[in-house]
Amino acid sequence: MVKIARKYALLYGMFIKNCLIAQMEFRGNFVMSLLVESVYLLAKLLYVLVVFRTDLHVDGIPPEGLLLFIGMHTVATGIYVGLFFTNFMKIPEYIKDGSLDLMLTKPVSLQFMASLRYVDLALPIPDILVGFVMVGIGWHAMDIPLSFMQLAGFALLLVVSVVITYCIMIIPALLSFWFVQTGSVSEIAHSVWDANNFPMAIYPAWVRRIGTFVIPLFLITNFGPMFLLGQLSWLYAGLALAGSLLLFAAVRLLWKQAVRGYSSASS
Template sequence: MNFRTFSLEFPRHARILIQFWKTSLVQAMEYRVNFMLGIGANAIDFTIGLVQYGFFFSVANSIAGWQKDQMLAFYAIFMTIFSLHFIVLFPNLEAMSQLVNSGALDLVLTKPISVQFLLSFRKLSFDEMGSFFTSQVLLLGLWATGRIDVSAQNLFLFFGALFCSFSFVYSFFLFLMAIAIRIEKLQNMAELMWSFFTFCRYPVDVFPRWVRSLFISLIPIAFITTIPAKALTVGVEPSTVIWGGFLAVVFLFAARFFWKTAIASYTSAGG
């Protein structure tokens, strides 16, 4: 899809997306108890993480140079990205496995809509919203009480870094979706995504120097949570965010290419 087609098609795709999300909400409401339990469990999970940090800082003043309030901001940003992944991307990654194995992907591919768009965003998991909202409350609380001081430049770099972060997560997700089409089995792929986030749970500063360099220059783990958190709390060099932006664009294009190749080589089940 070129830019002109994209701009023409965007309003229709946006309407379709809203309809899909409404449907996801209706679906979640079909299982109301599960929905409420999910939100509750998420909020508890978030709180346990918070208590963990509380324990760490009861015996140490800083972790790898990160003060308590900075670390809390880091945690809020990690949970924002982590929960957004679980709200938007993960349910679609799971559904992809089902679509490929059952052959229902055939019917999706015959719709006049961007298949990448449809398969990436059509499902939402609302019961994962507990973590998302509690992390926003924590971030706003830290800012409102003056425990993190955010300058205009830092805020600007933060949003730039956040864009890079989402781009990397989405690229990785798209790679996995493409692999699912090729190998027609996805269970381990979803676990790979989980391992990927394990690396992002703590600032890259806790790793040895050479691992840190690797995570900034080649494998963009640092850009998922550490750089956005640093941008917001202590500030980062604009060149770091520019490098992240460059890498993000490269990763997005590579993932898109890989996806298109996978769709072109799709052989469908049976027949």
């Protein structure tokens, strides 16, 4: 098991290295991506400014506390666009043009190759840096202790966030094994993603239940800040981890089922 994990870690390191080399060959595009994402991030920061100017409180959480949620959403967005977005957009192309046939011959997991091959090193930089800065400001402003247990809990829930992001956002790509056009499903997924940058308390109870237990989108950006604010215990943090692993197992089974029904583009 350790040997296999080491093999895939080394392979993923090679993916990152190759992507970095490719992006550095076109430094203008790299810089332009940074600038475009920075402009998008600036719009989000103006949104944060409105929150402070209006002294918005959500479920008793002041603007400083809301920074934890907005910052977590920004970090999660950076991780998504950096690690997953390009790969998930390419999966339908692999199916249509037959590239998946070649991947099937590789001596590694097809899911690993198809869903993690590309890493964008430009787009996530502004989001991740500014996101963590916002979390840090909110952490300090809310007088949250900077203890090992707090850091460990937040790190654990950040891992949960990454796993659930992968599992939820890959679903539109998986549907392309059965349906020709899945672009509208991807658009819906991204729209729902953008609506997840505030505490889930702003939504009705039935929406919170769906977003926690059916499509656990709220676990991505809500559970980390809730843990820091004392609204989430270690028990629920552990259950969130278990739930994310079960969701990954379900996505793994769905992937295998999709590949079993895959017809080669050359057939």
